[in-house]
Amino acid sequence: MDSKEVDRISASALPALRVRNLSVTFTGERDIPAVREVDLTVGHGEFVALLGESGSGKSVTARAIMGLADEHTRVTADELSLAGTDLLTLSEDKRRRLRGESMSLVLQDALSSLNPVMTIGDQIGELFRVHRGASRKQARAQATELLGLVGIPAPAKRVNDYPHQFSGGCGSAS
Secondary structure (H helix, E strand, C coil), rough: CHHHHHHHHHHCCCCCCEEEEEEEEECCCCEEEEEEEEEEECCCCCCCCCCCCCCCCHHHHHHHHHCCCCCEEECCCCCECCCCCCCCCCCCHHHHEEECCEEEECCCCHHHHCCCCCHHHHHHHHHHCCCCCCHHHHHHHHHHHHHHCCCCCCCHHHHHCEEEEECCCCCCCC
């Protein structure tokens, strides 16, 4: 067993994401607590759904973990780690590199989360071009493959669609 294989096995033993005592406060004339003392552990291969009514802090929690808080938002946590990488001590440049490569966020409303004038294939493919140096053709092929993996019917056709052409709710999109 070589050292790369040992590192891979060791990394897979760690949680994919670990959050301990995460709190988010909006600051201004007065502080407004938005998220209080969230604990979350996600293992490799696990899916987690954050459920709650509108305004309950689901997106605020995700944005805080991703490091996407603005200057009017205070984020505190005892631990924020991604596969053993301490996100609390990571420089902004290194954290930016992790976004899209090791972690990403797509909010529920595709019309506000995705660029309406770019095809889905171009937007997914951008990750492969920017983070993995893929050509446009390679990126398009990988975007098509990903659409198929998540159950989008006719992915080779749908990769050319725009966000507004995808369903925003239950049922299948045309």
